[in-house]
Structures are given as C-alpha cells and as structure tokens.
Amino acid sequence: MQDDVSAALDQQDYQKAAQRLKVWKAQSPNDPWLGIYIGRYQEATGKDKAAETTYRSVLKATRNPKVMTQARNGIERIVATREANRQGAIAQAKAAPGSDALSMLLLDPVPSAQRQVAAQGLASVMGIDPYTARMQLPSKGFRIYRVGGIGELKYYGESLQRAQTPAYWTRLDQLTSVEVFQVRYFRAVAPRAVVVCANDSKQLGTITFDWSEVNQRASGLLPIFESVVDLGPWQKLQRKQKTQDYAYVLDLHLYNRSTILRLCDRTYEFQQGDPLDKSLAEAGSASLSQTTTRHRWDRLTQYLETQIDGPLQADFTAFGEGAIEYVDLLPLNFSAHLDLGRVKPTNWDPAFQLYSSLCFRRGQENAMPRPKHSVS
Numbered sequence: 001m002q003d004d005v006s007a008a009l010d011q012q013d014y015q016k017a018a019q020r021l022k023v024w025k026a027q028s029p030n031d032p033w034l035g036i037y038i039g040r041y042q043e044a045t046g047k048d049k050a051a052e053t054t055y056r057s058v059l060k061a062t063r064n065p066k067v068m069t070q071a072r073n074g075i076e077r078i079v080a081t082r083e084a085n086r087q088g089a090i091a092q093a094k095a096a097p098g099s100d101a102l103s104m105l106l107l108d109p110v111p112s113a114q115r116q117v118a119a120q121g122l123a124s125v126m127g128i129d130p131y132t133a134r135m136q137l138p139s140k141g142f143r144i145y146r147v148g149g150i151g152e153l154k155y156y157g158e159s160l161q162r163a164q165t166p167a168y169w170t171r172l173d174q175l176t177s178v179e180v181f182q183v184r185y186f187r188a189v190a191p192r193a194v195v196v197c198a199n200d201s202k203q204l205g206t207i208t209f210d211w212s213e214v215n216q217r218a219s220g221l222l223p224i225f226e227s228v229v230d231l232g233p234w235q236k237l238q239r240k241q242k243t244q245d246y247a248y249v250l251d252l253h254l255y256n257r258s259t260i261l262r263l264c265d266r267t268y269e270f271q272q273g274d275p276l277d278k279s280l281a282e283a284g285s286a287s288l289s290q291t292t293t294r295h296r297w298d299r300l301t302q303y304l305e306t307q308i309d310g311p312l313q314a315d316f317t318a319f320g321e322g323a324i325e326y327v328d329l330l331p332l333n334f335s336a337h338l339d340l341g342r343v344k345p346t347n348w349d350p351a352f353q354l355y356s357s358l359c360f361r362r363g364q365e366n367a368m369p370r371p372k373h374s375v376s
Contacts, residue, residue: 099151
C-alpha cells in the first residue's frame with residue numbers, strides 16, 4: 001500500500017493517491033505510516049497547514065522512531081517552504097515602486113475573547129512564539145508595531161488581517177499632509193465658531209467654521225517635566241527630571257478641510273475675551289464665577305462637548321507609552337505642532353501629534369462614502 005501511494009504521488013496522480021489512501025485507511029486505520037502518507041498527499045496538493053497538523057498528530061500518536069523522523073522531516077519541510085515563500089513575498093513587496101516610503105504598522109485592540117486567535121495569527125505572520133505575540137497585542141487603543149517601508153508593512157498588514165489579527169498601516173506623508181493650527185482663543189462660538197490661531201511660523205489668522213464640520217475630537221495629557229533635587233544612592237543629592245504636572249490638549253478634526261485645530265490649556269489665551277462668558281451669563285450659569293484657568297478650561301471643553309456630535313478619542317496615554325520609542329525613527333523635520341515652552345524637548349509632544357493624526361486619518365477613511373456596486 002505504501003508503494004502504491006508513493007508511486008502515485010511521484011507521478012502526481014493525486015486522484016489515484018487519494019483513492020489508495022481511502023482503501024488503506026479502511027483496511028489499517030491504526031497503521032502509523034498512514035498518517036505520514038496522508039501528510040505527504042496534503043503537502044503535494046498545497047494543503048500545507050493541514051499537512052503540518054497531520055504530522056504533529058502522528059508525533060503524538062506513535063513512538064516508532066522511523067515514523068517520528070518522517071513526521072519531523074515533514075514539519076521541517078513545511079516550515080522551510082513557508083519561510084521561503086514569506087521572504088519571497090517580502091522581497092517582491094520591497095521591490096515595488098514607492099515601496100520604501102516611510103510608514104507605520106499598527107495593531108488594533110483585541111477583545112479578550114478573540115486574543116487567542118489574534119495572538120496565533122501574529123505569531124504565525126511575524127515568526128514569534130504565541131506567548132510573546134499575546135503580550136504584544138493591545139487590549140485598549142491601537143499601538144505602533146513597526147516603522148518601515150510601505151511595501152513590507154503592507155504585506156505584513158494584509159497577512160495579519162487574513163490571520164484574524166486586526167492591523168492597520170499608513171504612510172507617514174499621509175499623516176503629515178494634514179494642516180495643524182494652534183488655537184489661541186475663540187473669538188466667537190455662535191452662530192458659527194471663529195478661532196484665532198497660529199501656524200508653525202507663529203503667523204496669526206482666523207478660521208471660521210460650522211460646528212457640524214467637526215467630525216471628532218482627540219485628547220491627551222502631556223507630562224510637564226521639571227528639574228528637582230532628590231536623594232540618590234548612598235543618600236547623595238542628585239538632580240532628576242520628574243513629572244510635576246500635565247498639559248491638557250484637545251484637537252478638533254475637520255475632515256473636509258484636512259485640518260486639525262489644536263487647543264491646549266497652557267497656551268489658550270482666556271484673557272483675550274472669552275465668548276462663553278456672555279452665553280453663560282445669559283443662561284444664568286453659576287460657573288461664570290469660576291475664573292481660574294482650570295475652571296475656564298473645563299468649562300470650554302464641556303461646551304465643546306455639547307456642540308460636537310463626533311466621537312472623542314482619548315486613549316493617548318496607552319498609545320504614547322509605546323510610541324515615544326518610535327519618534328526617533330521619524331524624519332528630523334517631523335513637527336509636534338505645539339509650543340509648550342519646554343526647556344528640553346521630549347518625545348511625548350510628537351507622540352501626541354502621531355496619535356491625533358492617526359485618529360484623523362482613520363476617521364476620515366471610515367467617513368468616506370463606500371463605492372456602490374450594481375446588482376445585475
């Protein structure tokens with residue numbers, strides 16, 4: 001029976017091989033060699049995943065040294081073929097025109113019920129062990145996984161999606177094409193909003209928009225570091241940088257204008273005249289007497305929440321903790337679009353720019369109308 005199946009496989013007569021395997025299984029279902037030849041048949045017909053499962057089942061079911069050697073050889077062939085195919089596909093992706101454009105590959109959050117499948121997919125595609133893959137999957141908010149050329153990252157992203165691991169990839173130039181203006185203050189809030197804002201050259205101008213144009217918001221807390229004296233080893237005084245406070249940042253995303261309006265409690269100029277004072281006074285709001293910057297900022301953000309129907313993206317802290325290590329891989333001219341007057345630059349500021357622009361890009365793509373397909 002072995003000779004018949006082997007000869008059929010050598011002649012690529014897969015129909016005959018399948019028939020002989022059925023007869024063999026009916027006559028000797030417990031023959032340890034049967035699994036080996038089923039695996040060879042699956043390999044020959046392009047069912048590598050099924051063949052690997054068959055070989056591993058053989059290893060668990062028998063202690064015959066020759067059979068076990070054949071099963072291991074089968075697994076090694078499949079793994080080697082898979083790796084060769086993967087490297088070939090990556091090389092082809094890298095060779096495509098424009099494939100070297102700097103890009104990012106992101107992993108999306110995975111619910112606990114789907115983590116096992118997603119981890120197996122990540123492990124298979126990236127060639128890592130399942131435990132490490134599971135630890136790399138975010139549970140809340142998306143996470144930067146790799147930075148590199150779009151060709152390679154697109155290949156990985158598509159492979160991950162096929163393996164049921166949620167992933168997203170984008171070119172950096174698609175993120176930097178969005179204009180960002182730092183809002184100094186609102187000149188008016190009704191019937192249309194008017195903001196006085198500055199570009200990166202600190203040139204002032206005004207932007208007028210309808211509240212319905214704001215599609216979503218993105219918020220974050222940026223740590224403010226100060227130099228402090230602390231006790232070090234052996235009770236010696238030493239100077240350290242420690243987080244003493246946080247700057248509150250809120251971005252308004254206007255998809256149709258490809259514009260982000262950035263507000264920050266540390267740079268917003270309440271002294272220029274707050275248009276909310278009049279509207280709240282007319283409404284008899286008690287919060288008008290709360291004049292500290294913190295109260296005014298809270299009042300402003302609460303008002304914006306009532307005017308904007310779009311979602312709020314507020315998972316920056318988890319994103320930023322992983323993103324700050326990737327900031328140094330970005331071009332030197334990558335701008336944070338935020339001036340907090342820091343004594344020493346920090347990667348947290350450009351990390352928020354990354355977070356907000358990624359939220360913008362993905363939200364804008366999701367809001368684009370889907371092409372209609374005619375039904376014949």
